[in-house]
Amino acid sequence: MQKPYSFMFFLFAAAxxxxxxxxxxxxxxxxxxxLPFDADSAKDAGxxxxxxxxxxxxxxxxxxxxxxxxxxxxxxxxFRDLTPETVKKISKQFSITAFVGAxxxxxxxxxVFKTKIYNWETGEIVTPKEYTFRGKPSQKQxxxxxxxxxxxxxEMKEYTPPEEIKPDGPVVAQVEEKVxxxxxxxxxxNKAVKPPSAIVPNQVPAIQAGxxxxxxxxxxxxxxxxxxxxxxxxxxxxxxxxxxxxxxALSGDKESxxxxxxxxxxxxxLPAFESYPANDKDNKVATTVMDINAGLLYxxxxxxxxxxxxxxxxxxxxxxxxxxNVLDVPSVSYSSIDLxxxxxxxxxxxxxVEAGLSFYLPLGAGDLAEGEYYGESSxxxxxxxxxxxxxxxxxxxxxxTFDYSRYQFSFNDKGARxxxxxxxxxxxxxxxxxxxx
Numbered sequence: 001m002q003k004p005y006s007f008m009f010f011l012f013a014a015a016x017x018x019x020x021x022x023x024x025x026x027x028x029x030x031x032x033x034x035l036p037f038d039a040d041s042a043k044d045a046g047x048x049x050x051x052x053x054x055x056x057x058x059x060x061x062x063x064x065x066x067x068x069x070x071x072x073x074x075x076x077x078x079f080r081d082l083t084p085e086t087v088k089k090i091s092k093q094f095s096i097t098a099f100v101g102a103x104x105x106x107x108x109x110x111x112v113f114k115t116k117i118y119n120w121e122t123g124e125i126v127t128p129k130e131y132t133f134r135g136k137p138s139q140k141q142x143x144x145x146x147x148x149x150x151x152x153x154x155e156m157k158e159y160t161p162p163e164e165i166k167p168d169g170p171v172v173a174q175v176e177e178k179v180x181x182x183x184x185x186x187x188x189x190n191k192a193v194k195p196p197s198a199i200v201p202n203q204v205p206a207i208q209a210g211x212x213x214x215x216x217x218x219x220x221x222x223x224x225x226x227x228x229x230x231x232x233x234x235x236x237x238x239x240x241x242x243x244x245x246x247x248x249a250l251s252g253d254k255e256s257x258x259x260x261x262x263x264x265x266x267x268x269x270l271p272a273f274e275s276y277p278a279n280d281k282d283n284k285v286a287t288t289v290m291d292i293n294a295g296l297l298y299x300x301x302x303x304x305x306x307x308x309x310x311x312x313x314x315x316x317x318x319x320x321x322x323x324x325n326v327l328d329v330p331s332v333s334y335s336s337i338d339l340x341x342x343x344x345x346x347x348x349x350x351x352x353v354e355a356g357l358s359f360y361l362p363l364g365a366g367d368l369a370e371g372e373y374y375g376e377s378s379x380x381x382x383x384x385x386x387x388x389x390x391x392x393x394x395x396x397x398x399x400x401t402f403d404y405s406r407y408q409f410s411f412n413d414k415g416a417r418x419x420x421x422x423x424x425x426x427x428x429x430x431x432x433x434x435x436x437x
Contacts, residue, residue, distance in 0.1 A: 029061070030098065030153065031097055032063060034053070035079050036080055037379045042104045045104060046104050049142055052146055064096060071200070072094070075088075082118060091120035096120055097154050098119070099118035101118075111400070112130055112132050112135050113145050113153055126155075129151070131145050133145075146194065204299065205437055207250060208242075209244075211395055212399065213238070213432055214238050214430025215428065223424065236272055239266075240268040240435075246299070247263075260298055260300065261296070263294070266294075267293075268361075284352075290317070292316045294313055309343070311340050315337075316335055318334075333366030336363060341357060351388070356384070357384060359383075360380065360381025360407070361380065365379055375412060375413070376411070385403045395437060397436065398431075398432075407424040408422075
């Protein structure tokens with residue numbers, strides 16, 4: 001029963017996408033009001049479906065808030081029990097094309113979704129469309145229910161002010177003359193509507209908080225290779241916490257310029273695992289790792305589903321050994337300015353891909369660049385990161401991550417030990433969950 005709606009939803013979107021590519025065609029701006037849903041028997045499902053439909057209406061039509069209508073009327077309006085007279089009156093005052101509502105009822109172990117859309121001309125509910133589902137609706141089922149709403153709105157004639165069709169003579173003759181002579185009154189031929197989108201353009205969270213568990217490896221190599229080098233004994237389990245917060249997007253208008261500025265923090269701490277010198281695998285040494293990265297973000301939309309996010313922050317990484325004399329390799333303590341950018345792209349309506357690049361401008365490197373080891377050096381760092389997220393719900397997603405960083409040394413022969421250069425590399429894979437709000 002439901003499959004035709006899914007096909008029609010995407011066919012519907014494709015048809016209007018083709019229409020919007022035609023030059024010289026103006027976009028229709030139907031004004032719509034979203035009503036409360038009658039879904040007492042399925043409150044969670046009703047909230048999910050209504051939220052998805054609300055996002056579509058905001059991005060494809062001129063969305064009118066109920067509170068604005070109440071303030072303009074100066075009287076209380078019962079949007080759960082509209083009369084035909086009230087619908088026609090408000091439609092005339094505010095040029096409303098449709099009042100969009102729905103109800104969800106439980107029938108014999110299933111749920112029946114029924115559209116409840118009021119027409120501006122008659123004030124009556126247009127012929128309802130129904131959809132049956134079980135349990136919590138999936139993303140596909142939510143889209144199919146939204147398709148019923150969108151099709152009903154597109155079948156309705158856009159609101160036309162009375163003065164534009166007011167007859168000078170007999171009503172019937174005047175209406176027939178308008179239809180014959182004025183092409184814009186045939187919307188199927190002359191009007192194009194912005195296509196409904198399965199995802200909300202530029203919809204990005206105000207808060208992101210994720211916990212990832214992964215495996216971390218490190219290798220420190222010197223040139224010439226006569227110098228001792230070092231490996232981790234095995235990939236080590238590394239929990240990592242990542243948080244991003246956009247305060248003004250959380251508390252105010254998400255579309256404002258201020259809402260694009262945010263803060264980020266990531267932290268990783270490994271209190272104990274083992275390392276070894278490359279030429280002595282049996283001589284393992286307890287190792288401690290701490291990694292902290294914090295900074296400022298600016299999230300800039302590009303098109304409908306891509307964001308570019310420059311970042312400026314501070315990165316710290318320490319890697320220390322319990323017994324330095326055993327490894328004969330110095331500890332490191334990087335303090336760097338993090339200058340980089342990330343790209344976020346929505347895929348369909350259930351996934352997201354993020355990729356980033358950072359240049360690290362080190363302020364210090366710890367023992368490795370001290371006189372008792374290799375002395376002064378030229379140093380820079382590079383970081384790459386990748387994330388793929390799959391949405392389980394609107395707020396929770398499973399994420400897979402990849403992180404790579406590299407610090408490159410060029411020594412100046414002013415230390416107690418001699419080496420031309422060194423490469424300090426870190427590789428991390430992770431799997432975890434991320435909360436979005």
